[in-house]
Amino acid sequence: MNGRRALLPVVVAAVLLAGFGAWRIRDCLFGAGDFPAPADDPRLAPFGGPAAQLSEADYAGLFSYFVEGFVSYRSARGAGADYPGWPMGEGTAGDRSLARLEGFSRVAPLLAGWLHGGRESRISLSSGAAVDVSDLLRTGILHGTDPSSPDYWGVIDSSRIVEAADIALALWLSRSAVWANLSITEQRQVAGWLYGVNGKQTVDNNWHLFVVQANVVLQALGMPADLDEARRRYARFKSFYAGEGWFRDGPAGQFDYYNAWGMHYPLYWIREISPQWDHEFLVSALAAFAAKYKYFFGPNGIPAMGRSICYRAAAPVPLLMAAQDATGSVSAGEARRAMDLTWSFLVRNGAVVDGTMTQGYCGTEPEILDFYSGPASCLWSLRSLVAAFSLPSEAALWQTTSEPLPVERGDFSLAIPAIGWHVVGDAAHGDVTILIDANRGNGAVRLQEYPWFRRISDALLCRSRRPENEAAKYAAESYSSSRPFCGCQP
Secondary structure: OHHHHHHHHHHHHHHHHHHHHHHHHHHHHOOOOOOOOOOOOOOOHHHOOOOOOOOHHHHHHHHHHHHHHHHHHEOOOOOOEOOOOOOOOOOOOOOHHHHHHHHHHOOHHHHHHHHHOOOOOEEEOOOOOEEEHHHHHHHHHHHHOOOOOOOOOOOOOHHHHHHHHHHHHHHHHOOOOOHHHOOHHHHHHHHHHHHHHOOOOOOOOOOHHHHHHHHHHHHHOOOOOOHHHHHHHHHHHHOOEEEOOEEOOOOOOOOOOHHHHHHHHHHHHHHHHOOOOOHHHHHHHHHHHHHHHHHHOEOOEOOOOOOOHHHHHHOOHHHHHHHHHOOOOOOHHHHHHHHHHHHHHHHHOOOEEOOEEOOOOOOOOHHHOOOOOOOOHHHHHHHHHHHHHOOOOOOHHHHOOOOOOHHHHOOEEEEEOOOOEEEEEEOOOOEEEEEEHHHOOOOOOOOOOOOHHHHHHHHHHOOOOOOOOHHHHHOOOEEEOOOOOOOOOO
């Protein structure tokens, strides 16, 4: 009996520790709300099978799905959202407030793009409840820029410049529905927060474009802007141009899909917002990029490589945008096919769950997740939907019939001399492979594992010490869409 009594405190302590551990893991990884829709949500069903042409109504269902995700996880005042997922890594400015800001800022352009395309502001969710898209934007932006609000985003520092650019784009896209209905005092409050992007030190790469984008929006909205800094930043970024539409990721940086979702995407919006901004170069650079980039897409997705692979659904962005320029580099039918194939492949393979994008290529793969990525970071994937919905229903993208992409028409081998890549298509298997000249002889590079015991300790401490895996992302001789370097197997 005495022995049993002696064990009682140990048992109680173990139970308490287990309960505390479970609570900590739940608090760290599972977000602040519950997504109400079932795993087999009918809004995802059109994307789950073979990639026949999807309709605009199918994409409207996908929009509703992501809006419902945001509504499920958003904060009480609507300026943030606590999505489920692995936290940002140590050494970043990735406190919980930044992750919460990303939960709003990376969805805001999608909401604004929907409005920009002339669609109804009130939409229905799976529960039958209706939400007002304009109100979601207005409420979040006003609380986020109000220092007296508990949801205040804070003074812009280098880590928040990224999110400020998305907030700026959302304001411009929704200017008729949201900005025009703010009072002068509210407009000054919002513009004053955005102006904070100026005078900050940033990474010397595509980050320069965040500052440019925020300033051209301020100018377009009739608010004070620092165009001198914007021009300096743009000139620095343009110095990274390598030719054929490709930019290095900084003066000695790599080439990867950031050209699609982190460079041509903001460059397109910059010239849309400020049409005189280096217009001829930007149109020609996008056309040159898209003319060969369309060869990257097939029924098995894209040949995944490089950093921030969890942004993967944004890969079609340059094709959607180049098709609007009518330069002949890509047709509306090819752009639509690339978008349809990409979203179908990803949904079919588990990339969309619980109202958000998983932290990996297909499912949740923290071993390939970059240290700066948090629970809502992967919602940059929505950029292809932003580009699509910003166009009205009568636009060619929505009215066209899909056209086969190069790998669906036959085998090919295409050189991109400016970056030392070859793209090879195998029509019989629907496979696209990137061959990198500088990596010849390297073979495949194995991923470093993220051990289970480290995952548990990281979840308990709400931090991340996951491996970088830079070699696996950049150093292999080839990258195949059918045999991706990460865990996804089509």
